[in-house]
Amino acid sequence: xxxxxxxxxxxxxxxxxxxxxxxxxxxxxxxxxxxxxxxxxxxxxxxxxxxxxxxxxxxxxxxxxxxxxxxxxxxxxxxxxxxxxxxxxxxxxxxxxxxxxxxxxxxxxxxxxx
Amino acid sequence: xxxxxxxxxxxxxxxxxxxxxxxxxxxxxxxxxxxxxxxxxxxxxxxxxxxxxxxxxxxxxxxxxxxxxxxxxxxxxxxxxxxxxxxxxxxxxxxxxxxxxxxxxxxx
Numbered sequence: 001x002x003x004x005x006x007x008x009x010x011x012x013x014x015x016x017x018x019x020x021x022x023x024x025x026x027x028x029x030x031x032x033x034x035x036x037x038x039x040x041x042x043x044x045x046x047x048x049x050x051x052x053x054x055x056x057x058x059x060x061x062x063x064x065x066x067x068x069x070x071x072x073x074x075x076x077x078x079x080x081x082x083x084x085x086x087x088x089x090x091x092x093x094x095x096x097x098x099x100x101x102x103x104x105x106x107x108x109x110x111x112x113x114x
Numbered sequence: 115x116x117x118x119x120x121x122x123x124x125x126x127x128x129x130x131x132x133x134x135x136x137x138x139x140x141x142x143x144x145x146x147x148x149x150x151x152x153x154x155x156x157x158x159x160x161x162x163x164x165x166x167x168x169x170x171x172x173x174x175x176x177x178x179x180x181x182x183x184x185x186x187x188x189x190x191x192x193x194x195x196x197x198x199x200x201x202x203x204x205x206x207x208x209x210x211x212x213x214x215x216x217x218x219x220x221x222x
Contacts, residue, residue: 031208042118042201042212043158050208058209090157099146099205100165105157 002026004106006091012112013081021076021109023091030096032074033058033103034066036087043090049074050096081113115140118204120213128221131192135216137185137202146205147178149187151198152215158201161187192220 007022025032030051035043035058045058049068063085065077074093078085088110092103120137127133139147147164162169164176164185175188185202197220202213 033210035212040122040214042120042214044212045209048208056208059211088155096208100163102148102160102163103210105159107157108155 004091004093004104006089006106006109008109009107010110010112012114013078014114015082017081018077018079019081021078021089021091021111023074023076023106024072025074025093025104026072027093027095027104028071029093029104030071031101031103032068032091032093034064034074034076035090035092036060036085037090037108038087046076046089078111081111083113085111086113087111117141117206117211118202118213120202120216122214122216124217124219126219126221127192129192129194131220132188132190133192133218134189135187135200135202135218137187137213137216139183139185139202139204139211141204141206142180142183144204144206147185148203148205149174149176149185150201150203150212152201153198158212161200189218192218194220194222196220 033048034046047066049055091106094103095101149161150158152158168177177186199215
């Protein structure tokens with residue numbers, strides 16, 4: 001049981017390049033989410049999904065796209081990278097059987113946009 | 115106004131001390147509440163959920179005051195290994211809002 005996995009661990013992009021951050025979970029969790037964490041700040045929700053085929057925006061969705069074609073995978077796409085997107089990105093998953101269900105986080109992807 | 119606010123600290127305490135963190139939230143309809151721990155450059159990990167009746171897990175006690183919209187975490191008998199950043203998290207209908215974290219340094 002690997003939990004939540006993220007690839008890559010590190011990435012350097014040039015302004016204007018596109019890329020996809022991968023996230024997968026093997027716990028059959030309905031809910032998956034993406035966050036970014038900037039220095040000295042808490043995590044901010046980018047997008048989330050309550051099940052396959054369903055996605056919704058979080059606090060800071062601009063510049064990012066998501067899709068959820070399977071329960072296991074929830075990729076995050078940066079369409080045209082900007083230096084302001086330099087951050088650490090965390091993916092998380094949880095069950096949706098109750099509001100008290102906790103989230104499990106992946107190890108993060110560190111992204112630098114030059 | 116931020117959804118969740120925390121004192122960033124740092125709190126510098128000696129081993130064995132008792133330390134308390136508070137957190138306030140803005141949405142009175144928030145559904146559930148958590149404390150997470152985050153070590154440097156690592157992913158957040160659940161420390162404990164917070165219930166209206168208050169709950170305890172070993173040296174850790176969490177309290178929720180819905181009327182005043184604040185959450186607290188009490189750590190007794192601090193250990194060196196408790197040094198970390200503690201994140202207050204609020205669930206508003208499947209949107210999770212994190213505080214910026216409170217840094218704790220436990221000194222020998």
